[in-house]
Amino acid sequence: MTAVEHLLPVVGLVVGVIVVTGLSGRIGVPAPIALVLIGVGASFVPGVPGYAVDPEFVLSVLIPPLLYAAAVESSVLAIRTVLRSIIRLSVGLVLVTAFAVGAVLSLVVPVIPFTAALALGAIVAPPDAVAAVAVARRVGLPRRVLVLLEGESLFNDASSLVLLRVATAALATGALAWGAAALDFLWASVGGLLIGAAVGLVASWTRRRLGGALAVTAFSLVIPYVAYLAAEAAGASGVLAVVVAGLVLGYRSPTEEAALVRLTETATWESLRYVLEGIVFALIGLQLRHLVGDPAVRPDHLTGAVAVVLATVVLVRPAYLFLGAGLTRLGRWAQYRWGREIGDDGRDRPAPPTWREQAVMSWAGMRGVVSLAAAQTLPLETPYRSTLILATVAVILATLVLQGLSLPWVIRRLGVAGDPRGDLDRERAAASAQAGAAIAARVEQLIVDGSVTAQQGHHMRRWLAVRDWHSWDDADTDTDTGAEAGRAAGPDAAGSPGRVVHSRLDWQQDLIDVQRDVFITMRNAGDLSEEALRELQHDLDLEEALLGRRTEALSGHLTELPTGRDEPDDGVPAERGARDRRS
Structure with missing residues (x-):
C-alpha cells in the first residue's frame, strides 16, 4: 500500500468523528454513544476499511493525552475533599468487580479457568466516565457527584491494568501468587504516584523557563508520554503517573503560566481532546465486524460469558455503592457518638451522597476504550481468548447504549438534576x-x-x-x-x-x-x-x-x-x- 492509501482511512476516520460529534448535539444524543452506534453500523458497510485496534497504540499513544487533559482540568482540592470515596471506587470497586466476574464466570462457564475469567474481570471492571459526564453535564448533576465520577475515571484505569498484569502472569504459571500480586500492585500504585509527581514538578520548572507560548504548548504535548514511559520503564503504573503529573501541572498553572501561554495551551488541548475522544469511541464500534467473524468463538460460550459478565458488572456496582454508603453512615454515627469525647465528632467531613445520587452513580457505569485495548493485550495462548475479547466488546456496547441512553431519564426520574450553570x-x-x-x-x-x-x-x-x-x-x-x-x-x-x-x-x-x-x-x-x-x-x-x-x-x-x-x-x-x- 502507498502512503496515500494508508492515510485515507485515518483522514476518513477523523472527518467522520468531527461530523458525527457535531451532529450529535442537534439530535440530543451524547457524542460518545453516537460515535459507537455509527461505528457499529459503518463496520458492516461494504468498502469501509477495517480498523484493527493495536492495543499498544491505544494504551501508549491515545490514552496518555486523554488522561492528562482530564487531569489538568480536574480540581485537586475537590478531589482531596472526597479522596476516600474516590479510592474506594477506583481501587476497591475495581477489585471487587474483577474478582466477582472471575468467580461467577468460571462457575457458570466452567471451561473458562478462573485466571482467564479474572483477567476478563480486570478488563471490564473500570467504567469510563466520558459518556456519563457528557450526559450528566447536559442534564445537570450536583458538583460532588461529577467530582466523584471524574475522580473515579482518572484512577480506576491504573487499578484495572495492574490487576490485569497480575492475572496475565497467573495465566502463565497456572496459579495466582497472592503475595507477589500484592507487592506488584503496591509498587505500581506508589511508583506511579511518585514518578508522576516528579515528572509534574520537573515539567513545571521547565515550562517556567521556556517562556514563549508556542514552546510551552509544544512541550505540554510530550509531558504525558514522558510520565507514561518513565513509569512503565520502572515497572509502575504509567496511566497513574500521567494522571498525577496532570494534576500537579493543572493546579500550578494559574500561578506559573502567562496569560498567552494558557490561552494557546487551552485551545490546543481542547482541539486534541475533541478529536482523540471521538476516535477512541468510534474504534469501539468499528471493531464489531472484525470480531464477529472470528471462527474461534463458540456461540454458546459467548452467550453465557456476555450474560454473566454484563449482569455482574451492572449489579456489583450498586451493591458496592449502597453497602459502602451504609457503612460510611454507620461510621459517621459511631464517630459522632464516641468521637465527641476526644474532640473529633466528624462534623467537618463532607456528607456522603444521598441515595438518589448513589442510584445515579450506580447507573453511570459505562465501559470504554481502555477495556477494549486491555482485552487485546491478552496473550495469544489465553484460553478462549477470542470469546473473552468479543465478550468485552459486547459489554462495552451494552453499557454504553443501554445505560448511556437511559441515564438522562434516570437522573430526571430521581429528581437529582440540578442547575450547575x-x-x-x-x-x-x-x-x-x-x-x-x-x-x-x-x-x-x-x-x-x-x-x-x-x-x-x-x-x-x-x-x-x-x-x-x-x-x-x-x-x-x-x-x-x-x-x-x-x-x-x-x-x-x-x-x-x-x-x-x-x-x-x-x-x-x-x-x-x-x-x-x-x-x-x-x-x-x-x-x-x-x-x-x-x-x-x-x-x-x-x-x-x-x-x-x-x-x-x-x-x-x-x-x-x-x-x-x-x-x-x-x-x-x-x-x-x-x-x-x-x-
Whole structure:
C-alpha cells in the first residue's frame, strides 16, 4: 500500500468523528454513544476499511493525552475533599468487580479457568466516565457527584491494568501468587504516584523557563508520554503517573503560566481532546465486524460469558455503592457518638451522597476504550481468548447504549438534576464582587501614595464604575488629561502622550493582577471551584493578552521618541508591559 492509501482511512476516520460529534448535539444524543452506534453500523458497510485496534497504540499513544487533559482540568482540592470515596471506587470497586466476574464466570462457564475469567474481570471492571459526564453535564448533576465520577475515571484505569498484569502472569504459571500480586500492585500504585509527581514538578520548572507560548504548548504535548514511559520503564503504573503529573501541572498553572501561554495551551488541548475522544469511541464500534467473524468463538460460550459478565458488572456496582454508603453512615454515627469525647465528632467531613445520587452513580457505569485495548493485550495462548475479547466488546456496547441512553431519564426520574450553570454563575458573581472590592482598595492606595495623578485616579474610578477598558481609552483623546499627566511625568515626558498611555497600560496590568490574586486565593481557600476559576481566569487572560499586544506596539513607538532617556520620569520602564508576568 502507498502512503496515500494508508492515510485515507485515518483522514476518513477523523472527518467522520468531527461530523458525527457535531451532529450529535442537534439530535440530543451524547457524542460518545453516537460515535459507537455509527461505528457499529459503518463496520458492516461494504468498502469501509477495517480498523484493527493495536492495543499498544491505544494504551501508549491515545490514552496518555486523554488522561492528562482530564487531569489538568480536574480540581485537586475537590478531589482531596472526597479522596476516600474516590479510592474506594477506583481501587476497591475495581477489585471487587474483577474478582466477582472471575468467580461467577468460571462457575457458570466452567471451561473458562478462573485466571482467564479474572483477567476478563480486570478488563471490564473500570467504567469510563466520558459518556456519563457528557450526559450528566447536559442534564445537570450536583458538583460532588461529577467530582466523584471524574475522580473515579482518572484512577480506576491504573487499578484495572495492574490487576490485569497480575492475572496475565497467573495465566502463565497456572496459579495466582497472592503475595507477589500484592507487592506488584503496591509498587505500581506508589511508583506511579511518585514518578508522576516528579515528572509534574520537573515539567513545571521547565515550562517556567521556556517562556514563549508556542514552546510551552509544544512541550505540554510530550509531558504525558514522558510520565507514561518513565513509569512503565520502572515497572509502575504509567496511566497513574500521567494522571498525577496532570494534576500537579493543572493546579500550578494559574500561578506559573502567562496569560498567552494558557490561552494557546487551552485551545490546543481542547482541539486534541475533541478529536482523540471521538476516535477512541468510534474504534469501539468499528471493531464489531472484525470480531464477529472470528471462527474461534463458540456461540454458546459467548452467550453465557456476555450474560454473566454484563449482569455482574451492572449489579456489583450498586451493591458496592449502597453497602459502602451504609457503612460510611454507620461510621459517621459511631464517630459522632464516641468521637465527641476526644474532640473529633466528624462534623467537618463532607456528607456522603444521598441515595438518589448513589442510584445515579450506580447507573453511570459505562465501559470504554481502555477495556477494549486491555482485552487485546491478552496473550495469544489465553484460553478462549477470542470469546473473552468479543465478550468485552459486547459489554462495552451494552453499557454504553443501554445505560448511556437511559441515564438522562434516570437522573430526571430521581429528581437529582440540578442547575450547575446557575451555581457556577453565582460563584463567579461572588468572586467578582470580592475582586472588585480589592481593585477599589488598590486604586485608593495608589492615589494616597501619590503613585498616580489625580486625573489618572479619576479614570481608574471611572473604569471601576463600568468595568470597561474603553472608558479608560477615552482619556487618550482628552488633551487636558494628557497635559496634566505629562506635567506630572516631568518636562522630558511632556508632549509625549505615548509615555502617558504606557503608564496607564501598566496600571491596567496591575489591576488585572489584583483580580487574579483574589481568585487564586479564593480557590486555595476552597471558596471557588476550579471550573469557576478557569472561566474567570480565561476572561482575565483575554484582557491581558490584548493589553500585552497594545503594550508591545507602544514600546515600539517609544523607541522612536527623541527623549534621550531610557525611562519616563514616573519610574515605569518602557518595556515593562512586555515583562514576564508571574515567571
